[in-house]
Amino acid sequence: MAELRLKPDLRDRLGEVENPHSQVARFGLDQSLKLDAGVELAPFQIAYQTYGTLNSARSNAVLICHALTGDQHAVNVHPVTGKPGWWETMVGSGKPIDTDRYFVICPNVVGACMGTTGPASINNKIGRPYGLDFPVVTIRDMVRAQAMLLDHLGIDMLFAAAGGSMGAMQVLQWAVTYPERVFAALPIAGATRHSAQNIAFHEVGRQAVMADPEWRGGRYLAEGTNPRRGLAVARMAAHITYLSDAALHRKFGRRFQDRAMPTFSFDADFEVESYLRHQGSSFVERFDANSYLYLTRAMDYFDLAADYDGVLAEAFRGTKTRFCVVSFTSDWLFPTSESRAIVHALNAGSARVSFAEIVTDKGHDAFLLDEPELFAIVRGFLGSAGAARGLTG
Amino acid sequence: MLNRSPRDLITANLSRSPGAARVDHLVVAEMVAPGSRVLDVGCGDGELLRLLELRGVDGRGIELSREGVNASVAKGLAVIQGDADTDLADYPNDAFDYVILSQTLQATRKPREVIEHMLRIGRHAVVSFPNFGHWKIRVKLLLEGQMPRTKNLPDTWYDTPNIHFCTIKDFRQTCSLVGAKMEKAVALNAWGQQLRLPAPWWFWNLFGEQAVFLLSRRPSSGNASK
Structure with missing residues (x-):
């Protein structure tokens, strides 16, 4: 590999890109990630954190999908900023997504910069960071990569997939692309497409x-x-x-x-x-x-109904997944009407769906903040889904 | 626009045996076959749905009030925020075995259309409502000359969410108008007990404080109503 001449702070950051303070799943040239752009990404790696313990039936895995500027450090001190994890209000011991009950997996998405392959990663062919030579990725590419991570971890079916904003997009894509692998889906402050304003x-x-x-x-x-x-x-x-x-x-x-x-x-x-x-x-x-x-860009390209002639209900047809859709009254970036469209489509397919709109003035970021009603809803939804899935404890 | 759940207002005082489900809920639940798919329209805080799920029913709910929805979802129930008057149109035909309207009929803007949608979406409909033909209400109106207020219907005329009261007799007429077949009917007295004795309809209409009807589509009526 060519010797890189980088300023110290950039070298530090590349350190997190190539050798993150995380677990890393590495996929070789024979395990390429097939991208919507029509190219294959190989080799590549996924940095991820896990919390809690996988049960012997391997049935208690919860996938946490992070938002645009989030990363895999959901419930631990961030290795770069030294700040607490971004979803410590929601995930942890005794929290709504309870790490005493569930095995929580939080991967960094493809295209990001905290250890999963992205434009800052070294392109082995040229020995330099990819930069704009990195292929454009989509939400579905992120989800495909996460499915490969689950295969790597030996998990056939997620008990739940949860996330807010871009995380909600991944959750919905999971439910559409791999319906048989998601028992319960929890998209918060999300949408099935990016609006012109977004x-x-x-x-x-x-x-x-x-x-x-x-x-x-x-x-x-x-x-x-x-x-x-x-x-x-x-x-x-x-x-x-x-x-x-x-x-x-x-x-x-x-x-x-x-x-x-x-x-x-x-x-x-x-x-x-x-x-x-x-x-x-x-x-x-x-x-x-x-x-x-x-x-x-990945968020901009997201449009779940596009593959189904614009009929969103077709995307969810026959789904067995349970859904809990949550929106916030003051969220004007992903307004309640977007969540209602998801619910509408799920209803048309007679899916099992709960939908709650929470009154708050905190805007889109409310999903990251202390919202007791959100916590009660997530706890109730996962508790009942857990009973249906046969999870005990 | 209603911002309260009418069911909570009306049935807050309905009798219940200590620590057990409400009597009118039990009557409704008795009419639903175990293992069936049920939509509870105007499900309030989800107590009836929870009772049904304990009996092995696959239940869904829609509820107008945000408080009711969020309380239901926190109980793990599949409930969404919605309006019986506008949102039932979005449900496909025959999506459920039963569609329940418990203590909500009188708060809808278009009760007849709601009943028609219920019979389109479900093979059966279960409707419970307060009977405005009960003798106490008749006496109050006759003697006091004011809109009756009772323990179970405590609101004044100007702030009640209940805009379409009917009597048992009215409801029966509406059922034949929309081509619904009455499979079962139960009247509850002021103490929430079923009126057991076989009695003519006028008796029920006079002494029943609550009524619960199990309806089904008449085969001839088909599925024409949208």
């Missing part, structure tokens, strides 16, 4: 990344630069869409940041500006700019 927001983010001169046509890792500013702006814009007007106002109002009056400059006078700048700058420490392009 695609538009993503395009703004991608253009911000690509407008940064340090992006270098996607070859920044090899050239020793980093499009921090572009990626930070993308994150700032996106972060607004994860919140709600009410939540932003409640948190920040028009308060000034560490000052009594405006400075009559373009400094971060307002608390909300300072907050967004912090969100942007902390994000770039842990995320790869090209991965951001690829994962937003």
Whole structure:
């Protein structure tokens, strides 16, 4: 392999890309991942975390699918940021997704940058990071890769698949592509397709990344630069869409940041500006700019009904999977109407579906936050599904 | 738009033996064959559905109030938020063995269409409702000259979710109008007990405080109603 000349911080990050602080399943040249783009990815690897214990019947596995900027570190201290896992409110000992009862698997998705193969990974053919030579991946590609991981772990059927936002997309894709492998599906704050507005927001983010001169046509890792500013702006814009007007106002109002009056400059006078700048700058420490392009693209391409002549109900026809669909009143990125469309399609096929809309002003990100009603619903759904599946304890 | 579950309001005071299921729920449950597929329309907090699932029924529910839905889902029941008046149209024909409308009929905007949809979606329909022909209600209206308020129907006329009251006699007429076959009927007295003695309909209409009907499609009526 060619010797890489990289700045120390980039070398550290590539360390997490190639040798993550996770378990890693490696798939060789003979186990390629067939992508929707019509090409095969090989070799490739999947970084994943597990929590809890697989029972002897191998029937208590729960797959956690992470969102756009999430990763496999759902319930442990993050190796880069040192912060708690992103779903510690939901998953853990005694939590709604109870690691005392379930064997929880959380993989990093294909195209991401925390150890599963993505655009920051080394392309063995050229000895450099893939960059834009990495093939465009889809939600279905992510799910196919996860199915290969389950084969690798010897798990035929998931007890449940759960996730919010892009995670909900994967959960729905699981239920459609491998209905016989998912006993219960829990898509939270999701949709069966990305709306024009959602695609538009993503395009703004991608253009911000690509407008940064340090992006270098996607070859920044090899050239020793980093499009921090572009990626930070993308994150700032996106972060607004994860919140709600009410939540932003409640948190920040028009308060000034560490000052009594405006400075009559373009400094971060307002608390909300300072907050967004912090969100942007902390994000770039842990995320790869090209991965951001690829994962937003995967979400844009997502349209479950497209393979069924636009008839969503056909996608779920005859499904035996139990569904619990959850949305939030103040989520304008993946509004309740999107979840209702899922429920509508499932009903048309007489599937067993529960649907709850939770009142909150916290916006799309509510699925990551402390929402007691969400926890009660997840607990109830999994408890009853567990009884039907014959899980004890 | 209703923001409360009518069932909770009406039946909050219905008698129940201590620690057991509500009597009207038990009457409904008796009419449902074990192992069948059931849709409970206006399922409230899911108590009837839970009773049915304990009896081996594959149950689904729709409920208007968010509180009712979320409480039901937290119990592990397959319940979705929806409106009987608008959402039944989306269900395919013959999707269920039974469609139940428990203490909800009088709160729907178009009760007749709701009953027709129930008989289209399910092979059987079970409908329970408060009988507005009960003698206490007649006496109150006659003597007081005001919209009757009783222990089980405590709302004033301006804030009640119950907009389409009917009597047992009215309901029977509606059944023949929509071509439904009455397979079973039970009336409950003010204490929630079944009126056991064989009695003519006028007697039930006078002394039954609640009524529960098991209906089925008349073979001749086909499946024409949308």
